[in-house]
Amino acid sequence: MSAVNSTKFSHLTFILLGIPGLEDWHTWIAIPFCLMYTVALLGNCVLIFLIATERSLQEPMYLFLSMLAVSDLILSTSTVPKMLAIFWFRATEIAFESCLTQMFFVHFGFVAESAVLLAMAFDRYVAICDPLRYTTILTNAKIGKIATAIVIRSYCIIFPVFFLLKRLPFCGSNVLPHSYCEHIGVARLACADITVNIWYGFAVPIVTVILDVVFIGMSYVLILKAVFRLPTKDARLKAFSTCGSHVCIIILFYTPAFFTLLTHRFGHHVPRHIHILLADLYVLIPPMLNPIVYGMKTKQIRKQVGCIFLIVLND
Numbered sequence: 386m387s388a389v390n391s392t393k394f395s396h397l398t399f400i401l402l403g404i405p406g407l408e409d410w411h412t413w414i415a416i417p418f419c420l421m422y423t424v425a426l427l428g429n430c431v432l433i434f435l436i437a438t439e440r441s442l443q444e445p446m447y448l449f450l451s452m453l454a455v456s457d458l459i460l461s462t463s464t465v466p467k468m469l470a471i472f473w474f475r476a477t478e479i480a481f482e483s484c485l486t487q488m489f490f491v492h493f494g495f496v497a498e499s500a501v502l503l504a505m506a507f508d509r510y511v512a513i514c515d516p517l518r519y520t521t522i523l524t525n526a527k528i529g530k531i532a533t534a535i536v537i538r539s540y541c542i543i544f545p546v547f548f549l550l551k552r553l554p555f556c557g558s559n560v561l562p563h564s565y566c567e568h569i570g571v572a573r574l575a576c577a578d579i580t581v582n583i584w585y586g587f588a589v590p591i592v593t594v595i596l597d598v599v600f601i602g603m604s605y606v607l608i609l610k611a612v613f614r615l616p617t618k619d620a621r622l623k624a625f626s627t628c629g630s631h632v633c634i635i636i637l638f639y640t641p642a643f644f645t646l647l648t649h650r651f652g653h654h655v656p657r658h659i660h661i662l663l664a665d666l667y668v669l670i671p672p673m674l675n676p677i678v679y680g681m682k683t684k685q686i687r688k689q690v691g692c693i694f695l696i697v698l699n700d
Contacts, residue, residue, distance in 0.1 A: 397481035397555055399571070403471045404665070405562045406658035415472035421669045422465040428676030429454040435689045442685060445523040446512070449505045450679060452532060453634070456501055457672035460494035463487050464565040464668045471564060484566040485550065489543055491567060491668070495642070496590055497539040498671075502635055503597045504531050506604040509628050514611045542593055549582050550575075562657060564665050598639060605632075630682040637674055641667045 403411050436442045436451040467487065470476035479487070511522050546568050553575035563570050572582040605628075612624045645663050680686050 398559060399479050399481065399484050399566070399574075400477050400560045401467070401471055401479055401564060401566070402477065402560060402562050403468070403564050404658050404661045406656065407662070411472040415469050418465065418472070418665070418669060419469055421673045422461055422469070425457060425461050425669065425672035425676075428680070429457050429672060431690065431693070432676045432679070432686070435686065435693075439689055442689065445508050445519075445528055446505070447685075448525075448528050449501060449508055452501045452535070453498065453505070453675060456494050456498035457675055459490055460498065460668050461672040463490035463494065464665075468564045468665060479566065481555075484561075484571060485547060488546065488566040488568055488571065491565060492543045492546065492590065493539050496542050496593060497535055498638060499594045499597045500535040500538060502631075502638060503600055504535065505631050505634075506601040509631055510604045510608055512627060513608050513624050538593075542590055545585065549585060553577050553579065553582075563661055565668075567664075594639075594642070601635065626682075630679050633678045633682070634671075634675055637671045637678070641670065 402408075404414065407414065432454045433451050436447045464487065467476075467479065508523060511519050515522065550568070550571060553572065554577055555574055556576040558574060561570055561574070568586045569579075569583065572579040572586070608624075608628065612621050615621045615624060641663070645660075645667055680690060
């Protein structure tokens with residue numbers, strides 16, 4: 386398709402290449418991607434269903450887990466279906482408005498998930514450091530306010546990207562060497578100075594996430610101090626076990642995020658298809674593994690999942 390020369394956004398269309406350099410492998414790459422997305426979709430939907438319907442799971446820890454599942458669904462569902470359409474059906478065209486919408490939900494899901502992980506760290510801090518006041522501090526009303534604050538913060542951080550892109554003229558190539566739309570990738574196609582986009586796209590969300598990581602780290606420093614003051618080994622092990630799932634989720638989310646960030650910022654010698662493949666896996670692996678980790682490490686969830694399987698088998 387020829388390059389788009391109009392600056393009227395209602396007529397602008399982009400071309401997503403998928404994974405440049407691996408076009409011959411797209412069909413085969415799509416198979417594990419589809420399987421991972423199916424696992425992520427089923428796992429997170431089952432978690433949300435169990436927490437919404439089972440009264441014993443309507444506690445602060447599980448309510449935060451349901452928020453994490455929603456963030457995972459936003460992150461994966463906003464990208465993977467279009468990605469699979471590119472790989473299998475060569476459906477590479479995407480309208481400018483659709484590209485903006487996809488970009489918004491990708492970045493929104495990332496920032497929201499980081500905030501949910503911070504809220505979960507606060508939950509574990511209260512549960513271990515101030516257990517007697519746990520139910521009075523984390524009431525349903527306060528959890529609702531936390532959820533609202535997460536949504537508002539994520540929206541306010543990402544929404545300015547719309548205006549930063551809308552002000553740019555697009556008169557050159559309309560080809561995006563990526564599997565989905567992301568802010569800087571789209572901005573680089575503009576025929577104008579994108580310094581503001583680069584600074585905003587790099588600094589604001591990243592600083593926000595780094596602050597989340599710092600506060601999570603502070604929470605766990607206080608948690609460790611409280612744990613080592615416990616009188617018995619069994620009590621310390623029980624306290625550690627309540628944090629195990631959350632620590633695994635933190636590692637799964639932030640490790641690939643910072644690795645991808647550093648390779649994009651400093652890994653200029655890394656081939657482009659490696660960058661894109663890492664970015665694609667990032668929206669798949671954490672959403673797929675999060676419900677599995679909590680399902681394996683949380684007795685109540687395992688019990689409820691087992692009940693569902695028994696009901697299905699009996700039917």
